[in-house]
Amino acid sequence: EPEVTQTPSHQVTQMGQEVILRCVPISNHLYFYWYRQILGQKVEFLVSFYNNEISEKSEIFDDQFSVERPDGSNFTLKIRSTKLEDSAMYFCASSGELGTDTQYFGPGTRLTVL
Amino acid sequence: DQQVKQNSPSLSVQEGRISILNCDYTNSMFDYFLWYKKYPAEGPTFLISISSIKDKNEDGRFTVFLNKSAKHLSLHIVPSQPGDSAVYFCAAQGSYIPTFGRGTSLIVHP
Numbered sequence: 001e002p003e004v005t006q007t008p009s010h011q012v013t014q015m016g017q018e019v020i021l022r023c024v025p026i027s028n029h030l031y032f033y034w035y036r037q038i039l040g041q042k043v044e045f046l047v048s049f050y051n052n053e054i055s056e057k058s059e060i061f062d063d064q065f066s067v068e069r070p071d072g073s074n075f076t077l078k079i080r081s082t083k084l085e086d087s088a089m090y091f092c093a094s095s096g097e098l099g100t101d102t103q104y105f106g107p108g109t110r111l112t113v114l
Numbered sequence: 115d116q117q118v119k120q121n122s123p124s125l126s127v128q129e130g131r132i133s134i135l136n137c138d139y140t141n142s143m144f145d146y147f148l149w150y151k152k153y154p155a156e157g158p159t160f161l162i163s164i165s166s167i168k169d170k171n172e173d174g175r176f177t178v179f180l181n182k183s184a185k186h187l188s189l190h191i192v193p194s195q196p197g198d199s200a201v202y203f204c205a206a207q208g209s210y211i212p213t214f215g216r217g218t219s220l221i222v223h224p
Contacts, residue, residue, distance in 0.1 A: 043214040091157050105157030
């Protein structure tokens with residue numbers, strides 16, 4: 001069964017450093033998403049991406065964040081200058097259609113900012 | 115700002131019995147509701163959904179009930195199995211972006 005994959009599974013970085021989290025969505029999906037979950041809190045939407053453009057973003061997704069689909073398979077989330085409060089699980093998801101189509105989640109990347 | 119609330123952080127149930135997980139929402143614009151299951155070290159996995167035009171949707175051992183007037187939905191698992199032990203997230207959406215609750219950790223004892 002096709003699945004969303006994410007690398008790395010765990011990323012440790014120093015405050016102020018740039019990190020890039022990588023995702024490979026399901027191959028025939030067109031819509032891509034990033035979510036995060038701070039430990040003990042709810043899963044929060046960050047951004048959605050379609051047709052090489054951001055289609056929607058939350059207030060969390062500020063200028064420190066960017067997304068890119070550099071090739072036909074990868075979908076990346078970049079945090080330009082990490083802060084302690086960026087420490088969280090970051091989940092990538094993809095779906096075939098918008099609306100009620102199911103979003104399939106990857107296993108997540110645990111980001112630890114020291 | 116908790117638009118989707120799961121007031122029980124944990125639930126413990128005996129194998130074979132019914133598990134009932136509850137979820138309340140505040141935004142009347144939500145018209146599609148989902149339940150996700152999450153095991154440790156994995157991402158959320160879609161379980162079952164319901165549209166606001168329905169009040170019940172069933173898939174095998176899993177049934178979701180929606181009470182729009184009360185802005186309440188519940189997930190019933192019958193019979194519960196030890197493999198159902200996981201964190202269950204309720205999510206609601208009005209566009210295509212789900213708003214998640216904090217999750218309920220279900221433990222099913224053999």
